[in-house]
Amino acid sequence: MSMPVLLVGGIDSGGGAGVLRDVETCRSLGADARVAVTAVTAQNNRAVIATGAMTEELVTAQIEAAGGVSAVKLGMLCNSAIVAAVxxxxxxxxxxxxxxxRSSSGSDLITPEGIEVMIERLLPQVSLLTPNLPELKEIGRYLGVSSDEVSDCVSAILQRRCPAVLVKGGYHGGSDVSEDWCPSSGILGQMGA
Structure with missing residues (x-):
């Protein structure tokens, strides 16, 4: 039996994202899951009504309590203190x-300072970064990329010692196909939307 996966992120009260969805995914793939909650949100598909971030001490304690794990998946990190604790x-x-x-309804789910600390401290440590197209472009802007070209944004991220980027599609309105890109091999795959 393999060690569990640690899922670090927020709880989406609408059930559409966050660690609740990640636990479902792990279990569907036959993996056990441990969870460290960074925030609780009150939201639905139209709006984020409220967000409550955990303390950095509580996030640290949850990660330590998870014990030995085989991998970690990071999601919503809220602010610079939580990013640093993680x-x-x-x-x-x-x-x-x-x-x-951001939430799918457009609400910020991490502070600008949190994004800066995430880029500075986490990018060099991760095995894989999985932004969607809007996230990729925003991270690119933080890294000084002036264009919205996927390749320019990915190059800037790779230069920060992040070894791999998988860009999640699904943000081309009106298409029934979602394309994911892995920069070293072009289009990785297509899935029906």
Whole structure:
């Protein structure tokens, strides 16, 4: 039996995202899950009504309580204090960072300072970064990229010692196909929307 996966992120009260969805995914793939909650949100598909961030001490304690894990998936990190706490507590295993910047309804889910600390401290540690197109472009802007070209944004991220980027599609309105890109191999795959 393999060690569990640690899922670090927020709780989406609408059930459409966050650690609740990540736990479902792990279990569907036959993996056990441990959870460290960074925030609780009150939201639905139209709006984020309220967000309550955990303390950095509580996030650290949850990560430490998870014990030995085989991998980590990071999601909503809220602010610079939580990003720094996660950075200090991360076990030395493969880490996937899904840089959750906004809700699907457009509300900010991390502070600008949190994004800066995430780029500075987490990008060099992760095994894979999985932004969607808007997240990729915003991270690119933080890195000084003036264009919205996927390749320019990915190049800037790779230069920050992040070893791999998988850009999630699904943001081309009106299409029934979602394309994900892995920069070293072009289009990785297509899935029906």
């Amino acid at each position: 950075d200090r507590a991360l076990p030395r295993v493969p880490v996937v960072l899904d840089p959750v910047l």
